[in-house]
Amino acid sequence: MTAHRRLFRRTALTATAVAAALVLTACGGDSDSGGHDMGSMNSDSSPSASASAKAGDHNDADVSFATEMIQHHRQAVDMAELADGRAASQEVEDLATKIKGAQDPEIKTMSGWLTSWGEEVPEAAADMGHDMSSDMPGMMSGEDMAELEKASGTEFDKMFLEMMVEHHEGAIEMAKTEKADGKYGPATKLADDVITAQTAEIEQMNKLLGKG
CATH class of the missing domain: 1.20.1260.10 (Ferritin, core subunit, four-helix bundle)
Structure with missing residues (x-):
């Protein structure tokens, strides 16, 4: 019975670790995605800035x-x-x-x-x-x-x-x-x-x- 409980706990811990890893990966993906969004925002603001400069050429x-x-x-x-x-x-x-x-x-x-x-x-x-x-x-x-x-x-x-x-x-x-x-x-x-x-x-x- 004790051995059975230990096995159950190990299995539960492993499952929890995998789930945590998946959450971290997902967060990392969100962070990367956010980074890309910021990059795209920067690149979007560039044409606007250059258009403004062009207007004053x-x-x-x-x-x-x-x-x-x-x-x-x-x-x-x-x-x-x-x-x-x-x-x-x-x-x-x-x-x-x-x-x-x-x-x-x-x-x-x-x-x-x-x-x-x-x-x-x-x-x-x-x-x-x-x-x-x-x-x-x-x-x-x-x-x-x-x-x-x-x-x-x-x-x-x-x-x-x-x-x-x-x-x-x-x-x-x-x-x-x-x-x-x-x-x-x-x-x-x-x-x-x-x-x-x-x-x-x-x-x-x-x-x-x-x-x-």
């Missing part, structure tokens, strides 16, 4: 456009600010206000792009003088800006309109280059906006000059 043309257009816009804003107290025509003064109102926010937007790309935002005109990258199309020289500052009345209006037409034409040329060579969506969209808005303003200024 930019190239050298985008950097050049933002860097140069910031300086170009700053000079246009400087010119527009001179109209206050100097312009004879309310239409010229209103146009100057409109130009400043449109280009100030664009300067901030482009500065934000450069910062996010790890690029330097160009220094303000006050730190660089009026001759900011004079190789950019449509930029006025220091002498031009000094003459505009000294002018007033109808003389100012004529000088302002002629200079701003040339300035806008330069900006449109730069914007067309960005549309052709740029890669960053918001930058090419801004370039398109510049072309549309400044083409319309050139027509308005030419009419005020009696050329339209």
Whole structure:
């Protein structure tokens, strides 16, 4: 009877050990499976991260456009600010206000792009003088800006309109280059906006000059 009980206990212990081993194996399988799931989660997040990076892709043309257009816009804003107290025509003064109102926010937007790309935002005109990258199309020289500052009345209006037409034409040329060579969506969209808005303003200024 005692021997029979011992045999029964051994059999029960063996069965328990086998069952425990099976449970451990199953757990191990779950762990492995969990590992695979995590791996698959990681691989799933990778395309999402790369898609996000791709959305912000930019190239050298985008950097050049933002860097140069910031300086170009700053000079246009400087010119527009001179109209206050100097312009004879309310239409010229209103146009100057409109130009400043449109280009100030664009300067901030482009500065934000450069910062996010790890690029330097160009220094303000006050730190660089009026001759900011004079190789950019449509930029006025220091002498031009000094003459505009000294002018007033109808003389100012004529000088302002002629200079701003040339300035806008330069900006449109730069914007067309960005549309052709740029890669960053918001930058090419801004370039398109510049072309549309400044083409319309050139027509308005030419009419005020009696050329339209």
